[in-house]
Amino acid sequence: MAGYRELLRTPGVARIIAAQLTARLPNGMTSLALLLHIEYVTGSYGAAGLVLAATSVGQAIAGPVTSRWMGRWGMRRVLLLTLAVCVAAIATIAAFTLPLPAYIALGLVAGLATPPVQPAVRTIYPKLVNSRQVTPLYSLDASLQEVIWIVAPVLITFVATQVGTVPALGMIVVVMIVGGLWFIFSPEVARVRIPRSRRSFGKVLAKPSVILATAVGFLLIGACSAVEAGVVASFGHDGPEAGIVLAVFAVGSLSGGLAFGHLPIGPWAMARRMAIVTAGLVLAVLSLNVWWLGGTLFLAGIGIAPALAVVFSMTSASVKFSETAEAYGWIGTGQLIGAAAGSAVAGFLIDGVGPQGALGSGLLFALAGTVVAVVFVRSFPDLRHRDASPIPDTEPVDTVT
Incomplete structure (x- = not known):
């Protein structure tokens, strides 16, 4: 904790962390608020799902594109x-009140225009x-991003x-404006x-580390999404159990990040951290008892933030500094697709097998992430x-001979 206190005393660090967390707080609110609002207006969860799907597609497409724009404009x-x-x-x-196609189009636009705060701040950090102190x-x-997933869903559901x-969506707009302007200015x-990247769009994916980071992020977030669906299916929407268990899951991640974030990162770091997530989920599938799930998911959560830090x-x-924003954009897109895949697979298994099927799918996602980290450990x-600072951008300099 002394190291974190030293970090937060560094000029600008505490301010930029607080600003970006506020700017990203709507990320934990928007999907749930849109789901509830569209279902209320149309009377159909299917319609709400289409709007959410359009929003997610927009976010996945926009991630690397708007991130690269930051180097140009x-x-x-x-x-x-x-x-x-x-x-x-x-x-x-x-x-x-609009027809469903209009809501879908607006959801797509909102997704495409999601501000690239996350790639921006992670590009700023090394500077x-x-x-x-970078790692x-x-x-x-x-x-600390776990705070978003602990506070935001509870707050927006209550409102x-x-x-x-409508007031819930209005609150999102206000938080988005306040947090966004605080971060931007x-x-x-x-x-x-x-710096403007000299390589063509998408070439950063040729870096093995970026591909691996995107793949492991896809599998890790897919596991988390499947687990969330399984927990909700286990306890339903009427009682507080699902929310409490998911909050414990997030607290486990927060605790793991704070406890192990100072450790040096070697080639085996990702495999070890993914193995913690996998071990927790192996135990989680054994019982749907609320106390058992809370304890086992706390254990699984301990590996999540440290794995994301890797x-x-x-x-x-x-990657070069000029490529960092685009690289983080691709990683964010991979995580979004992972979230969608995890939720979709879990949904089918809940209908066919039950909640333990969803938890089992989360285990398989995490196990696949561990296997990838072990097989490609040399990469x-x-x-x-x-240090974890980006590679400096260099260019030819004319010399007199």
Whole structure:
């Protein structure tokens, strides 16, 4: 904890972490609020699912594209443009009763215009601290983002069910504006300029570390989504058990990140951390008792934030600074697709087998992630004796001979 206190005392670090967490808080609210609102307006969960699918598709497409734009037009311009469009789309959904195709189109626009705060802040981090603090900072970020998934769903569900779905969407718009502007006009965003990448779009995926980070992120988030679906199916929507168990899952991740984030990252770090997630899920599938699930998912959660810290650090250390934002955009897209795949597989298994089928699918996702980390261990960078800062961009310099 002393290391984290030192990090937070570094000028600008605490401010940028708080600003980006506030700006990203709507990420934990929007899907649930749209689900409840569209179902209320149309009377159909199927219709709501189509809108959510369109939003997710938009986010998956936009991730690497808007992230790369930041190197061409600057972070502030891209963030302001996407923020304005996303706010307008969500506000329109809240303000007007529209036919389903219009809601789907607006959901797609909101997804396409989701501000790339996450790639932006993870590009900024290495410029705020010294080299030995980069990996702990990524770990702290991965840990603290669990606060979003603990607080946001509870808050938006309370507002949507007790006040109304329109006020819930209105609250998202307000938080999006306040958090987005706070982050955009933070001094750190102005000071860091992403060089324009000289490589064509998508070439960063040729880096083995980026492919591995994207693949493991896909499998890890797929496991988490399947587990969430299984927990909800186990306890239903009427009681507090599902929310409590999922909160414990997130607290496990937060605890793991804070406890192990300072550890050096070697080639086997990802395999060990994914193995913790897998071990917890092996135990979780044995019983649906609320106390058993809470304890086993806390254990599984201990590996999540540390594994994500490896994803962020290995990406940063393996690409040029001009390519970091696009690389994080691709990783975010992989995680979004993983979330959709995990939820879809879990949904089919819940209908066919029951909640334990969903937990079992989560276990298989996590096990696959562990296998990938073991099989390709030689492709993971060894950061035990080097920092996770991006590779500097260089260009030819004319000399007189």
